[in-house]
Amino acid sequence: MIRAASRPCPVCLHHSVSTLHFQRFLLPQNHPLADGYEVVCCEGCGFVYADSAVKQEDYDRFYASFSKYEDKKTATGGGESPSDAHRLAETAECIADFLPNRGARILDIGCANGGMLQRLKGLGFAKVCGFDLPAGCVENTRSLGIEAHFGSVTQHPPGVGPFDLVILSHVMEHLRDLHQAVRGVERLLDRGGSIYIEVPDAAEYASHVVAPFQDFNTEHINHFSMRSMENLMGLLGFAGRKQGQKVFDSTPGMTYPAHYGFWSKTGPAGFKIQRDEDLVNRIREYITRSRAMMEQMDARLQKVLAKSPEVIVWGTGQLAMKLLVETSLAHAKIVAFIDGNPINVGKKLQGIEIQSPSQLAGHPQPIIITTTLHQQAIADRIRHELGLPNEIVFLQEPKATR
Secondary structure (H helix, E strand, O other): OEEEOOOOOOOOOOOEEEEEEEEEOOOOOOOOOOOEEEEEEEOOOOOEEEEOOOOHHHHHHHHHHOOOOOOOOOOOOOOOOHHHHHHHHHHHHHHHHHOOOOOOOEEEEOOOOOHHHHHHHHOOOOOEEEEEOOHHHHHHHHOOOOEEEEOOOOOOOOOOOOEEEEEEEOOHHHOOOHHHHHHHHHOOEEEEEEEEEEEEOHHHHHHOOOOOOOOOOOOOOEEOOHHHHHHHHHHOOEEEEEEEEEEEEEEOOEEEEEEEEEEEEOOOOOOOOOOOOOHHHHHHHHHHHHHHHHHHHHHHHHHHHHHOOEEEEEOOOHHHHHHHHHOHHHHOEEEEEEOOOOOOOOOEEOOEEEEOHHHOOOOOOOEEEOOOOOHHHHHHHHHHHOOOOOOEEOOOOOOOOO
């Protein structure tokens, strides 16, 4: 059914949408974002996005206070893990090929812990700088000997810039007002400067389903195909100088699709939108596969809960927030929530304080691991580091190892 959107299309600003999916979350206490939204398709250009009423300042507050990105052990963007280091190195090489002048001034907005800038510096770029909202990310980047500031696409510290290249790597999917964001970045560009944009490839979600609805989360509210990115940037007077697709490992054996482009200002040229006819069909396929996976997980949970109505939940991330409203876990008696990310410890979920792994001893109930990406590593920690005998419940069968 076609209806009026509460959030106009972030690409073409059209107001008519059709609903594809309603995503719900159980959020920690005082979480600034919405506990649900409709995933919709724009009737004008075919873009797929979250029709959420949450304001950008709420997202900024989330990244400043709830962000997972400043924890080097659990975050991406710092290159701490081999897979993240490989991803950053490949992207840095791509940027270096596009920008052969090692004297170029480069800004990374959403720099996390400075991993991209560190690699660019290693390739000979001396004039690099980062913006981010979490204070920990800014400090971690500065600890690498790299200039970093509190800032975002629209919040610019005074006296910084202009730049020959501004990097937005896995940033645009998080932003409510894309036109305002690009205009904000444009103000940071020197004459002839370019923007590097990399985002998850929504047209390929269905080919890389690791967890159900993993890409429909509290943070990712825009779902770009290459065509939709061309529509956005073309409307704003930018032309793609080099574009491509990639697949990288988010963790070993877990692939993630993305596309990227270098965009330069060309001035008004009467750009006309080309509707993306394929994206909505690919998103529908993704929704179907995700629902089937969620049903399989729920069947596993029902078997566990039939034997033991009291359980421990390890992990309070995006998948857990969905399972707690979409499956039988919503009705379980949860005696403890455990999370390895220090930023989550002490917060409350369902009125229960989230504890660190060191506080798990003394609870004999089965432990349900609510992540598919790190389930084996967590299981190994439970057995070998913590020495606990609890039954361990996986949401998916572990992959066989040779």
